[in-house]
Amino acid sequence: MAHIIAIVNQKGGVGKTTTAMNLSTALAACGKKVLLVDFDPQGNATTGFNLDKSSNKQNSYSLIMQKAVIEDTVISTSVPNLSLIPSTIHLSGAEVELVPVMAREYRLRDSLKSIRDQYDYIFIDCPPSLGLLTLNALSASTEVLVPLQCEFFAMEGVSQLLQTVKLVKRNLNPNIEVGGVLLTMFDVRNKLSGMVEKEVREHLGRLVYKTLIPRNVRVSEAPSHGKPVLLYDVACAGSQAYIRLAGEMIRRHNHLSNAKVGVAA
Numbered sequence: 001m002a003h004i005i006a007i008v009n010q011k012g013g014v015g016k017t018t019t020a021m022n023l024s025t026a027l028a029a030c031g032k033k034v035l036l037v038d039f040d041p042q043g044n045a046t047t048g049f050n051l052d053k054s055s056n057k058q059n060s061y062s063l064i065m066q067k068a069v070i071e072d073t074v075i076s077t078s079v080p081n082l083s084l085i086p087s088t089i090h091l092s093g094a095e096v097e098l099v100p101v102m103a104r105e106y107r108l109r110d111s112l113k114s115i116r117d118q119y120d121y122i123f124i125d126c127p128p129s130l131g132l133l134t135l136n137a138l139s140a141s142t143e144v145l146v147p148l149q150c151e152f153f154a155m156e157g158v159s160q161l162l163q164t165v166k167l168v169k170r171n172l173n174p175n176i177e178v179g180g181v182l183l184t185m186f187d188v189r190n191k192l193s194g195m196v197e198k199e200v201r202e203h204l205g206r207l208v209y210k211t212l213i214p215r216n217v218r219v220s221e222a223p224s225h226g227k228p229v230l231l232y233d234v235a236c237a238g239s240q241a242y243i244r245l246a247g248e249m250i251r252r253h254n255h256l257s258n259a260k261v262g263v264a265a
């Protein structure tokens with residue numbers, strides 16, 4: 001059964017999509033079967049893979065509106081082992097269109113059920129808000145990954161986000177955990193990055209991944225070439241960091257499942 005991981009931060013531009021694309025690619029390169037759900041009306045992950053955002057194709061909007069079955073929404077990417085459910089701007093209408101619908105928070109969870117056993121990892125790239133789309137993602141997920149940009153206001157909004165996850169766990173999805181916090185756009189030449197790292201590690205402790213994602217121009221160039229950075233320049237510091245992150249995530253999951261077996265025994 002796949003780990004279902006929502007990549008969430010209501011702050012914009014912190015590296016959610018970049019992490020969704022490149023962590024998915026790195027795990028696929030390790031031989032894992034991965035599905036990335038573009039659940040942001042901006043559709044950045046879809047264009048980042050040079051895939052079609054045209055509205056007449058099946059996508060995450062048709063999925064959540066139950067106008068398509070999930071098998072018809074999944075498309076291949078240029079990365080072996082990595083599939084994508086694309087998004088379009090129409091998804092922005094779903095928040096309003098679903099208002100009168102019963103159990104609207106569970107639309108994505110219910111859709112993913114039938115294919116969950118076909119993947120090792122399912123990532124959900126969320127929009128920068130805590131609205132109904134993000135709530136659907138949290139209701140469907142086994143864990144949350146929170147990217148934090150190494151900037152002055154990095155921690156702003158984090159307690160609200162963690163509180164939201166707590167409420168979701170209590171009311172909608174008892175299986176959800178905060179899987180980890182990822183520091184992104186770390187700049188070694190900027191003293192502030194180190195200070196932010198220290199503060200975040202002090203506050204959030206072991207939740208924070210050891211791997212730091214450096215600010216790296218190759219990472220920001222890759223989407224305009226329609227590729228994850230791992231395909232654009234595998235040797236660059238950004239690609240190498242995402243490969244390390246994939247390893248760290250796999251080790252965390254192995255450690256957790258061993259611990260569970262230990263408890264059961």
Ligand SMILES: Nc1ncnc2c1ncn2[C@@H]1O[C@H](COP(=O)(O)OP(=O)(O)OP(=O)(O)O)[C@@H](O)[C@H]1O
Pocket residue numbers: 011012013014015016017018019040042044126127128184185186213214215216217219220221223238
């Ligand atoms: N490690 C990095 N080094 C350099 N640039 C980066 C890095 N990570 C992300 N960026 C750039 O920062 C911008 C924001 O990143 P991204 O789109 O991943 O954030 P996001 O959280 O998904 O944004 P949104 O909230 O709008 O969905 C993009 O232009 C991206 O290319």
Ligand SMILES: [Mg+2]
Pocket residue numbers: 016017018040044125126
């Ligand atoms: Mg994004």
